[in-house]
Amino acid sequence: MAIFIDKKTKLVVQGITGRDGAFHAEQMKKYGTDVVAGVTPGKGSSKVAGIPVYNSVEEAVAATGANTSVIYVPPTFAADAIYEAIDAGIKLVVCITEGVPVNDMLKTVEYVKAKGARLIGPNCPGLISPELAKVGILPSTIVKKGSVGVVSRSGTLTYEAIWALTLADMGQTTCIGIGGDPIIGTNFIDCLAAFEADPNTKSIVMIGEIGGSDEETAATFIKEHVTKPVVAFIAGQTAPADKRMGHAGAIVSGGAGTAKGKIDALNAVGIPVAGSPTEIPELLKERIKRFSTRSTRPTAKTVVTRIATPARPAKAAAPKRKPAGKHK
Amino acid sequence: MKVHEYQAKQVFAKAGIPIPPGDVATTPHEAVEIARKMNRPVMIKAQVHVGGRGKAGGVQYAENAEAAQVLATKIIGMDIKGLKVKKVLVTAAEEILSESYVGIIVDRAQQRPVIMVSAAGGVDIEEVAAKTPQKIHKLWVDPILGLRAYQARNLAAKLYRDPGQMRQAADIIMKLYDVFWKADATLAEINPLVTTPGGKVIALDAKLNIDDNSLYRQPEIAAMRDLDAExxxxxxxxxxxxxxxxxxxxxxxxxxxxxxxxxxxxxxxxxxxxxxxxxxxxxxxxxxxxxxxxxxxxxxxxxxxxxxxxxxxxxxxxxxxxxxxxxxxxxxxxxxxxxxxxxxxxxxxxxxxxxxxxxxxxxxxxxxxxxxxxxxxxx
CATH class of the missing domain: 3.40.50.261 (Succinyl-CoA synthetase domains)
Structure with missing residues (x-):
């Protein structure tokens, strides 16, 4: 078992004739993912790495029964590609594209929710369930099958953490990068709920970074709903305020979204935060040991199925952000 | 990407949001010319991409053109938090009866734009938000439907009792949301939104931040980038x-x-x-x-x-x-x-x-x- 993708995944690659699309379609196929189709408008009936190409997602789904899509189209066309996949009945869409306008995502995310589908990304490396399937761009050489679930907002930092786990002989069920943008389809909570529900996942690593309040929300969620050992890492402790640190989402503004605030929130609910990515395996081992020797395990109020459907948080949980005012 | 106040005001004015008359100057001489033409008291406002310019002395009142000369000479070249002031906005000094706040940002947690208004606007808005959050009224906008006129009216009613001013404010809120959406902004803000003795509601200040990912489809705003200020x-x-x-x-x-x-x-x-x-x-x-x-x-x-x-x-x-x-x-x-x-x-x-x-x-x-x-x- 794994989360979101496994042997039942039948993948369609949107933008398969592009440079990135073609390269990664082949990589995913080589890894053993069931890549059933590619889509590029106007290039139907050609082939890429032996994968049949269709003019639309609708055609591809009708011909192959694809149930998952991965998007490698340029940012200008990314929102449209997501709509197309959703309208063709795809229930899991992974958008790798970086640089998608926030306004486009605001509408798209609303639409995806209304249709009861799941979007991962944009601006993410995708996900990999070792020995089962890979959707996205994560290097398959660094993963190993096992029982750790990894969820992260970043790309190469995730690789660093996964590599450290693999070197410590701690394999993974699924490694997922949810993306570094302000508006993304799947957040930490969605992934934590899925890992909690997955019987093969025995422990969880969560990698966050500055900006937004997703890590703080996740801390509360873990306290209430996650019974498995969790350790975290937060990047951006040295980042100055009001500067965008590469990821559109990684910006500390108006005192909100600092690394310290996130680390404090996690520590407050008993989640250890590693000082370096290389310390994650040791910390997780200790944590697992403590959980297995503990007489009373925390009782989770299991509402996992409710959380798994993307629901809008209640208004009471409204943003703590202050108006970004005062500039006279 | 951040744009300067004078640039944000150009965008706001184009959308029909009332702003005080004024122009931008890069030398004290230009500043005096603008003040002389306006022939009334003016504010000289440093144009830098950093907050707290007022407290740093970058915003000053000039009774007449002579005072404008002295102040512009002082402000142009001034260092505010490590940034050198290269431009000033010379704008009509308005008599103010009240100061409100209107701001729109993308709320990441709710995944929607949120409009925030407060009758307690002005330089201390952050303190207001921290100490008396009940004085900040929020509305989350469905990005697919956009802002409805009744929603803008309800927000305006939190700011004014006078029906005429309420109407003006509702109109400004609608237009500000329009700017926010059409300009691909991550922040569109008026602080303060003021009333004049004549009963007019106008935007005394303007702030606009644009999503870098959207600049490719915002050529007019992309052209506003001030390389000197970076x-x-x-x-x-x-x-x-x-x-x-x-x-x-x-x-x-x-x-x-x-x-x-x-x-x-x-x-x-x-x-x-x-x-x-x-x-x-x-x-x-x-x-x-x-x-x-x-x-x-x-x-x-x-x-x-x-x-x-x-x-x-x-x-x-x-x-x-x-x-x-x-x-x-x-x-x-x-x-x-x-x-x-x-x-x-x-x-x-x-x-x-x-x-x-x-x-x-x-x-x-x-x-x-x-x-x-x-x-x-x-x-």
Missing amino acids: VPEEVKAREADLSYVKLDGNIGCVVNGAGLAMATMDLVKRYGGEPANFLDIGGSSNPQKVVSALEIILSDPNVKAILFNIFGGITRLDDVANGIVAAFAQLKPSVPVVIRLTGTNEKEATKILAGMKLPTARTLDEAVKTAIEMAKAEA
């Missing part, structure tokens, strides 16, 4: 398609990926060093990017050691190694460098770099510690 190295980095933020330390960092770049900086600090920068060379393997990255870092005189930390996933390490060879041949750096390359095509990269005899490190922690020692030896 850190030169950051401008150069953007042109080279690199993500760079200058910091105050002495260890230059070249990393691929924003998260890993931040984590690398954090480790430098953790082991007792100070990072000189954030620099993400991105996912591409273009060797030219490595050359540009090294060039930018070497232009910072504080840098005493340079750390390369590249995790090859999609990025191929042999490409990065070729970039390093080219960069060293071209730039001949005099500061020590430590290199840590892990992942895709690591063996090929090691072969390429073998002839250069550069210090290398196996792990991230080891690389960081080496860089710190190097910097200490240099200092």
